[in-house]
Amino acid sequence: MNNKKHVIVVGAGIAGLASALRLLATGARVSVFEAASAPGGKMRTVPSTAGPVDAGPTVLTMRWVFEDLFAAVGETLNDHVTLTKADTIARHFWPDGTAMDLCADPLQSHANVRNTFGTAAAREFDAFSARAKRLFTAFDAPMMQASTPSSLGLAKTVLRDPALLLAMAPHKTLSGLLKSSFTEPKLRQLFGRYATYVGGSPYESPALLSLIWHAESTGVWAVKGGMHQLATAMTDLIHAKGGSIHFGCPVSLIEPAPIGLVVKTVDREVNADAVVFNGDPRALTEGALGDEIRNCVPVAGVDPRSLSANVMAFAATPKGHALSHHNVFFGDDPLNEFGPLSKGKNPTNPTLYVCAQDRGGGLKPAGPERFEIIMNAPPCQSNDQRNEQDATRCQKLIFNRLAQMGLTFAPKPDATMLTTPADFHAMFPHSLGSLYGRSPHGMTAGLKRPTARTAVKGLYLAGGGAHPGAGVPMATFSAKHAVEAIKTDLGLT
Secondary structure, three states, rough: OOOEEEEEEEEOEEHHHHHHHHHOOOOOOEEEOOOOOOOOOOOOEEEEOOOOOEEEOEEOOOOOHHHHHHOOOOHHHHHHEEEEEEEEEEEEEOOOOOEEEEOOHHHHHHHHHHHOOOOOHHHHHHHHHHHHHHHHHHHHHHHHHHOOHHHHHHHHHHHHOHHHHHHHHOOHHHHHHHHHOOHHHHHHHHHHHHHHOOOOOOOOOEEEHHHHHHHHHHHOOOEOOOOOHHHHHHHHHHOOOOOEOOOOOOEEEEEEEOOEEEEOOOEEEEEEEEEEEEOOOHHHOOOOOOOHOOOOEEEEEEEEEEEEEEEEEEEEEEEEEOOOOEEEEOOOOOOHHHHHHOOOOOOOOOOOEEEEEHHHHHHOOOOOOEEEEEEEEOOOOOOOOOOOOHHHHHHHHHHHHHHOOOOEEEEOOHHHEEOOOHHHHHHHHOOOOOOOOOOOOOOOOOHOOOEOOOOOOOEEOOOOOOOOOOOHHHHHHHHHHHHHHHHHHHHOO
């Protein structure tokens, strides 16, 4: 153990917290600096009349990633958070009144597809699920778990199993793959939505993203008390393991020093042997933390930008549909959603995701419940600020659309409960409000994300803007990659 090495983590998002925990397990001295007053980054909450309501990620998959994280520091995940596996992965509603659940039990999902769309659709669903599983299994190690994925590594994977090339459909978009996989347009629309999990459009994202369905089909978990409880539990554990977290302490400068790096905040200057940056890497390329490190990440690793979102977070009493924990209300035609988004405009006929937070684990509470509604949006411009007229128009669009599909809320939330892309840009500077970092569009987009090591010695990246990408499990993976690199470079054991 080398207890003298000091590593600073900039940002207490899920990847920053995971990095701090893993670093503490190496014997390093760890300090976390966070601009906000609470941990979690995008895994945030806002107040409501029913208590804190999640206003960020709501879906927890790949539970084993978090079990591995807690085990790395000698702990058990179940001792710190309570997770309940969802029987219903998501409930889906279409404008014509069609509704269908995808379930944790694959046989039940098959039956639901068959009963809703027919026997042929069920066979197509089984084939698509098998393809997704095969792709996930094949590319888990050389892509997600590899610290520095490469086209050569992927080529070797395919050479070992040439039939993978057909399953990958490398010359197709996700939309193109779905068109050849399903005769039922509603199923194309449903699985096309998975591109938005990483901030993309199914019409421009690679077919390989179909593997996301397998990650979700293996289990969706509800965190008791909301997703933010995971960040809170990790924060408590960092303190218990001897780490320090400084909230309300934004970092203004990171610069190389004769030994290691110097980190400056408004009230202190600290030397570090290494720094983990858990923020949007675009902020570094924009010089937000100093000109000396602005070239540490290629611009191609942060641009073009992924989608943003308009997010409503509130408490109310719902009326109409029987809701599950995760619900999707589809627009009339995905082209009417992703067409405007590709041109930098909000859709007028959007698909809306509705998270009924208090229904996790199959519960159905009485009285007001906590809700989060997400509507895809384009990233904003660097000088955009919140516009109250636009926010009100968006709020009306969301609730009018849901009312047309039979779901209403009392009281109806107003625009003060809406977070816009410009708001996200203000909370996460230089991100342009993009919630997923670099765009996933293009076959090689996954290879263009910056990896843990940067061009500046001692500076490392962790978070959804770095490899392997967006999503809570992937951001947690990125922390593992960053810490493994630091362990090697600093000789930590």
